Amino acid sequence: MATCLVLTAPRTLEFAVTEHRPLRDGEVRLRTLVSGISHGTELNLYRGTAPFATRSFDPQLRVFVPSEESSRTAKLGYDLVGEVVEVGPGVDGVAVGDILHTGQAHQEEPIVALDAHTDFYPPCKLPRTHVERGLFVSLASVALQAVHDARIKVGDAVVVSGAGVIGQLVAQLARMNGADPVAVVEPHAERRNLAVRLGAAEALDPTAGDQPIGYQVKKALGNRGADIAIETSGTYPGLHGAIASVGVGGTVVAAGFYQGGAADLRLGEEWHHNRPNLVSSMGVWGCPHRDHPLWNRARIARTVVDLIYSDRLVVEPLLTDRVPFRQAPKAYERLDNDPASALKIALTY
Structure with missing residues (x-):
């Protein structure tokens, strides 16, 4: 069974079993290799200090409003690198064995819809070497x-x-x-x-x-x-x-x-x-690039992948710690108590 990391209350993390279902059109299944913890967004959610703890964002009016669902569970993470282990019908350009970066939460076996519209962190193919460099695609x-x-x-x-x-x-x-x-x-x-x-x-x-x-x-x-x-x-x-x-x-x-x-x-x-x-500076939540349509999230992602894997953007010294996925709660507790104790923590699978 595959599992994911779930925030059930401020500073309370649990592991939950994820659904293993057949793939739909345009989807691939990954085996996670590594995912990265964000010191900013994720810690704010972990601590319950983010506005989403008590409010929700109205996407039409673009304003935060009180929410009765503020206590609902949440998945953390948006920097995940995995190997494709299964390809669904209608998938073109991605094969079993390919390495992908995706903005998925920390989990062992994510399903990725390749053609689904997203203005967050769209999936992108990575070289097969230097897999851990892919951890920096979202932050880059x-x-x-x-x-x-x-x-x-x-x-x-x-x-x-x-x-x-x-x-x-x-x-x-x-x-x-x-x-x-x-x-x-x-x-x-x-x-x-x-x-x-x-x-x-x-x-x-x-x-x-x-x-x-x-x-x-x-x-x-x-x-x-x-x-x-x-x-x-x-x-x-x-x-x-x-x-x-x-x-x-x-x-x-x-x-x-x-x-x-x-x-x-x-x-x-x-x-x-x-x-x-x-x-x-905000490139997600429906905020287009200031040079849209020339630039969008997909082009940003492709650009940083090229910069990272051509050695023009140096990322190796920024990865300071590796922690097994099952020890993720301890990693969050450590960063909560001492954020400067690590630059980037990778969860390994």
Whole structure:
């Protein structure tokens, strides 16, 4: 029997048996090889701090409304790599033995509808080698979306707030896009050192010294603000620091999943005085790419797969831990207590 991981209440994970049914037209069955835990979205759902804990999103009005179904169980995960073990009728271009990345939740034997419309993380074929690289397709898609939303020009000074997986990928992609210099803001020394090894010109500690991080960034950039700040930490201090780091009329791209109130976001300070542009970077939930129809989720995914497997986007150092699938609850508990204890945790099957 195949199983999946289910969140039944905040900080409560259980394993459930999945239905083993015949495949329908256009479907394939996978044997999961590895799946990755997201520090942002998944931990927010795990903790019960995401808005979905008490509300649901009305897709027509595009507003959150109170929900009586807030206590329903949920599956976690959206970065899964598996081998095709069965092909249903009407499937073309995918064969048994192929390796696919899909935005499926953590589970042993997912069924994937290849032709179903999705604006989340569409299934895409991967090379047969370096399977674990496929764990970064979804997060690299988030990073590429943020860089596209930033509209980076050659020579732009860019600061990346947060050096988790998405921040590390954003810093690399910003440099590919012509940003120079790229600075990273991150409180943890190991992550700062990794960002520099991967090409960042500066890696600043927002907790060091007597001056706020906006001041530190501007001094490091020659007494001027960054042209663009991309905020990936999903924290309000990080967002406030990103706003304070850009010059007059600069751009701040918010790529994090922010939770709750915003006591640390003081809009009467640099926001009010420097008139920056704040851009929400969101490529799912029915939000088309800003260059749609030229770009969409499928093209984003194909692009990051090409970048990762051609060694232009470096991901291997970002995978720091491997945990058996059956020990997933302990992995979530660990990240809940100490998010900085790992960059990317892979669940192995």
